[in-house]
Amino acid sequence: MPRPLCFLLITLLLTTPALAASPGDEATMNRCAQNLQSIGKAIKAYQAEHHQLPAQLSDLYPKYVLDKATFHCPADATEGSTARDFLHKDPGMPMSYAYEFSADESHGLPCPLGPFPKADVGDAWGTCRQVGFRQADFFGDQVPVVRCYHHKDEYSEESKVLNLTLAGRVYRSRSQWEDHPDSVQHVYQTATDQLLADPQNFPKRWHLGRLEEYGFG
Numbered sequence: 001m002p003r004p005l006c007f008l009l010i011t012l013l014l015t016t017p018a019l020a021a022s023p024g025d026e027a028t029m030n031r032c033a034q035n036l037q038s039i040g041k042a043i044k045a046y047q048a049e050h051h052q053l054p055a056q057l058s059d060l061y062p063k064y065v066l067d068k069a070t071f072h073c074p075a076d077a078t079e080g081s082t083a084r085d086f087l088h089k090d091p092g093m094p095m096s097y098a099y100e101f102s103a104d105e106s107h108g109l110p111c112p113l114g115p116f117p118k119a120d121v122g123d124a125w126g127t128c129r130q131v132g133f134r135q136a137d138f139f140g141d142q143v144p145v146v147r148c149y150h151h152k153d154e155y156s157e158e159s160k161v162l163n164l165t166l167a168g169r170v171y172r173s174r175s176q177w178e179d180h181p182d183s184v185q186h187v188y189q190t191a192t193d194q195l196l197a198d199p200q201n202f203p204k205r206w207h208l209g210r211l212e213e214y215g216f217g
Contacts, residue, residue, distance in 0.1 A: 023075035023150055023151050024075075024151045024152065024153075024158070024160050028074050028075050028151065029075075029151050029160070029162065029172075031074045032073045032074055032075065032148055032150070032151065032162055033162060033170045035070050035071070035072075035073065035074075035097075036097070036146055036148065036162060036164040036170050037164070037168060037170060038065065038070050039057065039060070039065065039070060039071070039097070039146055039164065040145075040146070040164050040165075040166075040168040040170075041168065042060045042064035042065045042070075043060070043064075043145065043166075044168065045064050046059070046060060046064050053101050053129055053145075055102060055103035056090050056091060056092050056099060056102055056103070057071065057090055057092075057095060057097065057099045057102075057146070058071075058090045058091070058092025058093045058095065059092070061092075061093070068093065071093070071094075071095050071096060071097060072094075072095075072096050073096035073097065073148050073150045073151075075150040075151055076096040076150050078094075079094045080093070080094025080095050080096050081094070081095075081096065082095070082096065082097070082098045082149065083096075083148075083149040083150045084098075084149050084154070087147070087149065088100070088102055088104065088128070096148060096150060097146050097147065097148050098146065098147045098148070098149070099128075099145070099146055100128060100132055100143075100144050100145055100146065100147060101128055101129045101132045101133075101145045101166075102127070102128045102129065103121075103127050103128070103129060104127065104128055105121050105122045105124075105125070105126070105127060105128075106124075106125040106126060106127060106128045106130070106131040107125070108124060108125040108131070109125075109131065109135075111210050111213055111214065112207065112210060113138045113187065113206060113207060113210050113211055113214060114134075114137070114138065114205050114206045114207055114210075115204070115205075115207070116130075116131070116134050117130065117134065132145070136166070137190075137205075138186075138187055138190060139178065139183050139186055139187060140186045140190070141165045141166065141167045141169065142165065142171075142177065142178075142180060142182055142183040142186055143165065143166070143177075144163035144164060144165060144177055145164055145165060145166050146163075146164040147161060147162065147163050147164070147177075148161065148162040149161055149175075152174075152175070157174060158174070159172045159173050159174050159180075160172060161173050161174060161175055161177070163177055178214075184215075187211075187214065188215075191206060191211060194206075
């Protein structure tokens with residue numbers, strides 16, 4: 001090989017950056033899960049001190065989360081965005097993760113499985129936090145407090161959305177975490193237990209039509 005061409009190839013190899021890891025590969029998703037678990041510990045510490053959840057994830061910095069990089073998914077190529085326009089955006093700082101229990105007013109649910117309490121803000125659903133806690137009555141610890149969409153292609157059916165629960169557990173789902181097998185199992189187990197224990201008040205706790213609709217498909 002001619003010397004100039006050889007030197008050119010060596011130069012290209014030394015100066016070309018390594019290809020970025022695929023957003024959906026296991027190593028990248030595992031690093032993201034570690035971020036979420038750190039955020040989960042910070043939320044618990046905040047809750048223990050303030051007796052409520054933070055209004056925004058950015059409220060955790062810098063006392064409970066020391067490094068801003070914890071809020072940045074390794075698959076996020078931007079300064080910090082949620083990867084979907086419809087997800088909650090933190091007003092305090094760029095953030096890869098969507099906080100589902102914020103103090104912002106909720107836009108509501110398309111198919112609530114039961115009646116919801118009086119709104120804590122506004123005149124409709126109340127805060128996202130209130131809606132999330134009520135959802136836990138139906139879905140238990142399957143309700144995500146923080147979600148990451150950076151590993152899933154928008155139109156893919158793969159279970160690559162990462163969900164952090166209030167208990168600190170991270171699990172993967174499609175976009176609709178309500179369709180996860182563990183979510184479905186918890187709903188029907190809870191409904192069955194409550195129906196057997198108190199059939200008279202069951203219709204006051206659950207919307208029977210919505211429960212039937214939830215099972216379609």
